[in-house]
Amino acid sequence: MTRTKSDTETLRSGRIVAAHGRHAIVEDADRKRYRCGMKGKRLRPVCADEVRWRPHQSDIGDGIITEVLPRRAQLSRPDNRGRSEVVASNMSQIVVVVAPRPPADLSLVDRYLVSAELIGVAGAVVGNKNDIDALDLREFQNIGYRTVSVCAKQADTLELLVALLADHTSILVGQSGVGKSSLLNAMIPGLDSRTQELSTGSGEGRHTTTASVLYHLSNGGEVIDSPGVRDYAPPPISDRELIAGFVEFGEPSTQCRFNDCRHLTEPDCGVKQSVTDGQISQRRYNSYRQLLERLANLNPDSYS
Numbered sequence: 001m002t003r004t005k006s007d008t009e010t011l012r013s014g015r016i017v018a019a020h021g022r023h024a025i026v027e028d029a030d031r032k033r034y035r036c037g038m039k040g041k042r043l044r045p046v047c048a049d050e051v052r053w054r055p056h057q058s059d060i061g062d063g064i065i066t067e068v069l070p071r072r073a074q075l076s077r078p079d080n081r082g083r084s085e086v087v088a089s090n091m092s093q094i095v096v097v098v099a100p101r102p103p104a105d106l107s108l109v110d111r112y113l114v115s116a117e118l119i120g121v122a123g124a125v126v127g128n129k130n131d132i133d134a135l136d137l138r139e140f141q142n143i144g145y146r147t148v149s150v151c152a153k154q155a156d157t158l159e160l161l162v163a164l165l166a167d168h169t170s171i172l173v174g175q176s177g178v179g180k181s182s183l184l185n186a187m188i189p190g191l192d193s194r195t196q197e198l199s200t201g202s203g204e205g206r207h208t209t210t211a212s213v214l215y216h217l218s219n220g221g222e223v224i225d226s227p228g229v230r231d232y233a234p235p236p237i238s239d240r241e242l243i244a245g246f247v248e249f250g251e252p253s254t255q256c257r258f259n260d261c262r263h264l265t266e267p268d269c270g271v272k273q274s275v276t277d278g279q280i281s282q283r284r285y286n287s288y289r290q291l292l293e294r295l296a297n298l299n300p301d302s303y304s
């Protein structure tokens with residue numbers, strides 16, 4: 001791409017802190033926020049993207065985003081037409097929130113943790129609403145994921161969560177209603193994320209319930225609140241990738257008779273032996289088999 005001198009002089013760097021289709025909120029290094037349109041229809045910035053933009057007053061706002069810089073990581077999910085849609089980028093940690101109400105879907109947690117492994121970022125599990133019931137998250141802890149038990153309504157329970165989020169760009173994911181937005185409200189004084197205005201003065205305000213939004217914590221951590229999901233599956237991946245997403249299979253699988261063992265009906269399978277021995281959680285193993293089946297039934301052509 002060739003740029004004219006006047007272009008390069010006025011181009012500025014920024015981060016996307018909220019993206020709403022045809023416009024987005026860009027934050028500069030001083031945390032000033034600008035409402036921007038896009039140059040061209042193909043530009044689809046997502047939350048936490050690093051972008052170049054230039055000031056330009058219009059009915060959309062204060063600027064125009066001209067380029068999305070290469071992403072270090074991205075979390076995708078199937079959109080409502082079954083195609084893969086990027087939810088946010090450049091995170092270093094995926095934090096799955098679960099609660100006793102709505103009833104915890106632990107296989108959803110597994111699916112997000114598989115994605116964390118595939119993307120190569122840290123995974124963590126937060127059990128919220130421990131005032132109602134404290135979920136047992138030891139099976140995740142035992143395989144190396146950080147876990148915390150919290151209650152969004154009791155500030156003194158949030159210390160460990162705040163510590164978990166320090167030094168990371170995290171995305172909070174999980175079913176609708178588990179309390180993701182409530183946790184952010186409780187951790188960030190003065191924030192009402194459900195109704196927070198992203199207006200920067202020149203455009204009309206927007207509610208943020210349908211978009212991912214990035215917030216700063218006082219300890220330097222950054223947290224992306226994402227709209228809840230009813231269902232989540234990693235984008236189509238190979239069986240090998242799926243197996244790699246279940247980290248606790250790694251060591252036992254070195255004992256499998258076959259190198260390409262899928263840990264199903266093969267003889268002398270180290271993974272199944274570990275399930276029998278109780279070293280690998282039966283629930284996680286079942287979750288693996290379900291996901292294997294689900295991925296086999298996906299038509300890869302329906303994803304772009």
Ligand SMILES: Nc1nc2c(ncn2[C@@H]2O[C@H](COP(=O)(O)OP(=O)(O)O)[C@@H](O)[C@H]2O)c(=O)[nH]1
Pocket residue numbers: 128129130131132150151152153154175176177178179180181182183228
């Ligand atoms: N009892 C209890 N209710 C909570 C807690 N955290 C959130 N809630 C409630 O759960 C509901 C859903 O919360 P919300 O933050 O919107 O969930 P989100 O969809 O994950 O963002 C709201 O009615 C909250 O008041 C908690 O720790 N304990």
Ligand SMILES: [Mg+2]
Pocket residue numbers: 180181182226227228
């Ligand atoms: Mg929410």
Ligand SMILES: [Zn+2]
Pocket residue numbers: 253256257261262263264266268269270271272
């Ligand atoms: Zn095996």
